[in-house]
Amino acid sequence: xxxxxxxxxxFFRRGYIxxxxxxxxxxxxxxxxxxxPEGDEFGRFIFIWGGFLLPLALSAGIxxxxxxxxxxxxxxxxxxxxxxLYLYRLAGLALQAAVHLALAGIIVVVLHAIMRxxxxxxxxxxxxxxxxxxxxxxxxxxxLSIIVGRAFNSLLLLVIVVTGYFVVTLxxxxxxxxxxxxxxxxxxxxxxxxxxxxxKFAGGEYRQFSLTVGRFSLTxxxxxxxxxxxxxxxxxVVGIILLCTREFSRVRD
Amino acid sequence: MPHDRNGQTAAECTRLTKVYRKLLAPAAxxxxxxxxxxxxxxxxxxxxxxxxxxxxxxxxxxxxxGLIFPTEGQVTVCGHPARSVxxxxxxxxxxxxxxxxxxxxxxxxxxYHGGLLGLSASAISAQVDKAVQQLQMQEFLDRPASDxxxxxxxxxxxxxxxxxxxxxxxxxxxxNGLDPIGIIQLRDLLKQLRDAGTAVVISSHRLGELEKLTSxxxxxxxxxxxxxxxxxxxxxxxxxxxxxxxxxxxxxxxLLPASRVLETSDTELVVAIGDPEEVPDVVCDLAKGxxxxxxxxxxxxxxxxxxxxxxxxxx
Numbered sequence: 001x002x003x004x005x006x007x008x009x010x011f012f013r014r015g016y017i018x019x020x021x022x023x024x025x026x027x028x029x030x031x032x033x034x035x036x037p038e039g040d041e042f043g044r045f046i047f048i049w050g051g052f053l054l055p056l057a058l059s060a061g062i063x064x065x066x067x068x069x070x071x072x073x074x075x076x077x078x079x080x081x082x083x084x085l086y087l088y089r090l091a092g093l094a095l096q097a098a099v100h101l102a103l104a105g106i107i108v109v110v111l112h113a114i115m116r117x118x119x120x121x122x123x124x125x126x127x128x129x130x131x132x133x134x135x136x137x138x139x140x141x142x143x144l145s146i147i148v149g150r151a152f153n154s155l156l157l158l159v160i161v162v163t164g165y166f167v168v169t170l171x172x173x174x175x176x177x178x179x180x181x182x183x184x185x186x187x188x189x190x191x192x193x194x195x196x197x198x199x200k201f202a203g204g205e206y207r208q209f210s211l212t213v214g215r216f217s218l219t220x221x222x223x224x225x226x227x228x229x230x231x232x233x234x235x236x237v238v239g240i241i242l243l244c245t246r247e248f249s250r251v252r253d
Numbered sequence: 254m255p256h257d258r259n260g261q262t263a264a265e266c267t268r269l270t271k272v273y274r275k276l277l278a279p280a281a282x283x284x285x286x287x288x289x290x291x292x293x294x295x296x297x298x299x300x301x302x303x304x305x306x307x308x309x310x311x312x313x314x315x316x317x318x319g320l321i322f323p324t325e326g327q328v329t330v331c332g333h334p335a336r337s338v339x340x341x342x343x344x345x346x347x348x349x350x351x352x353x354x355x356x357x358x359x360x361x362x363x364x365y366h367g368g369l370l371g372l373s374a375s376a377i378s379a380q381v382d383k384a385v386q387q388l389q390m391q392e393f394l395d396r397p398a399s400d401x402x403x404x405x406x407x408x409x410x411x412x413x414x415x416x417x418x419x420x421x422x423x424x425x426x427x428x429n430g431l432d433p434i435g436i437i438q439l440r441d442l443l444k445q446l447r448d449a450g451t452a453v454v455i456s457s458h459r460l461g462e463l464e465k466l467t468s469x470x471x472x473x474x475x476x477x478x479x480x481x482x483x484x485x486x487x488x489x490x491x492x493x494x495x496x497x498x499x500x501x502x503x504x505x506x507x508l509l510p511a512s513r514v515l516e517t518s519d520t521e522l523v524v525a526i527g528d529p530e531e532v533p534d535v536v537c538d539l540a541k542g543x544x545x546x547x548x549x550x551x552x553x554x555x556x557x558x559x560x561x562x563x564x565x566x567x568x
Contacts, residue, residue: 080369
């Protein structure tokens, strides 16, 4: 009952959440209908809208609303480990994304069948990569929400990612020939939401490669999935630690 | 301080100190909200936390609820450290300004809190029915909680706090926004809970309401508990106003210890009384000493008077 209530709450906590889902699905459909994308274009579109912008919209204020309104004070006096609050809410977001992306896939397939135009290359891989990116971004956004008030967690994450993209692009142009450029690139690639790795995985670029560490061997595609899940766990651990160690109070008298 | 009782301890605070520090702020900017506070709250006891703004009442309540950590000292709830899951099982908490999930009706809010408590579906239904009856919420059960008036929100918040049948109920300004009938219902309900063994700690500025509910007060001022003093507690202390024909000052000087004489004039004496049972003895002593008494009036000190007196003494 507890898990279900917290999962359900992620959908019903704000009146606009179902509207976001509908708008996003209409966007996917419109993109296919109007642009008639070729190859991986549609995959990239759904990857950015569903994997990055959707979690920002759905996780806006997921803890910040409670902290700002003082409702968190009631939630953390209930008899369960505070980390459950985080995990079940993240599960709620992940479940919403799974249903959302399944619907997106159905819309695309139906449109493709009706219009007989465009290609469905790697659609399954793109949907999986989108879901993985969604969960990673949602966990990062949820963790930010514990320390950033109201719904500013999403805005902050959006600003960081967009600014970071331009800054890193400029820096890489400058540091291309230097070893520090490689270090920076590795940091961006492995510690930040895995836009690059997951998009290459979804596009099928890693399919024929494998990674070997000692006796263990893993295809690069599987490594991308594991890496994305590890990032999700890492961001979540930070969020859970913050939630369990933060003081919650509206007044100081 | 609360009366000592033989019942089980519901909450115990030992030498609690709470200092609020802002990250990287200079030491001068720290706020010492509580200093070396110790108290025990027993089962079947209602304790009123009173004090001026900034006295430390909410900090004490938050520490007992496990919302903040003490800088020094410790808090236990039913023998378990505050903030532990075991302590939370014994706890019901109602904040001053309750907020509910966006689109939820009162029924959905109650079911949601039942779910968070880990109750089964049938137990949740039973608790919802019980809460609706106790707090007279039938009329607005299916309306969105976000549209509620402050009084209705308070009722709903109290219902959610009581759903776990807590051994310790912490209430921050519970009668905020309640109409007179709601206040009477709240008072009756809290008395029922007390009789059933629940300890209730209430932080409130409505002294008149508290007075009708309990005689156990904790007066706080500048982060400390101020003792009421021996027998000079609300409802027990008083002042005896004696009207005399003449010679009030000399009568007071001859017959009464100076510490007990609060005011004096030729025709009137005001004497501090620790217990109403002392009145006949005082009047008798005055009459035997030759005082010609015209009238006697016992003015009891209520909680509001005590509050003002202690505030003045504290400043």
